[in-house]
Amino acid sequence: MxxxxxxxxxxxxxxxxxxxxxxxxxxxxxxDHHPGLTETEDEVEKMIKTV
Ligand SMILES: [Zn+2]
Structure with a gap:
C-alpha cells in the first residue's frame, strides 16, 4: 500500500x-519551504496516511 x-x-x-x-x-x-519549522519524527509519523 x-x-x-x-x-x-x-x-x-x-x-x-x-x-x-x-x-x-x-x-x-x-x-525548502518552511525553514525554521522543525517536525520531529513522531509528528511526521502522525501525518502519514496509508492510501
Ligand atoms: Zn509545506
Missing part, C-alpha cells in the same frame, strides 16, 4: 515506498 503525507501548506506526496521515503521527502520539503 502507498503512503501519503499532506503538508498544511497544501503540498501532498504519495509514495509507494513506505514511511522512510515519505520522511525523506517531507524533510526536503520542510527545509
Amino acid at each position: 502507498a503512503k501519503m503525507i499532506s503538508c498544511p501548506c497544501g503540498w501532498t506526496l504519495i509514495s509507494p515506498q513506505g514511511n522512510d521515503d515519505i520522511k525523506k521527502h517531507i524533510q526536503i520539503h520542510a527545509k
Whole structure:
C-alpha cells in the first residue's frame, strides 16, 4: 500500500515506498519551504496516511 503525507501548506506526496521515503521527502520539503519549522519524527509519523 502507498503512503501519503499532506503538508498544511497544501503540498501532498504519495509514495509507494513506505514511511522512510515519505520522511525523506517531507524533510526536503520542510527545509525548502518552511525553514525554521522543525517536525520531529513522531509528528511526521502522525501525518502519514496509508492510501
Ligand atoms: Zn509545506
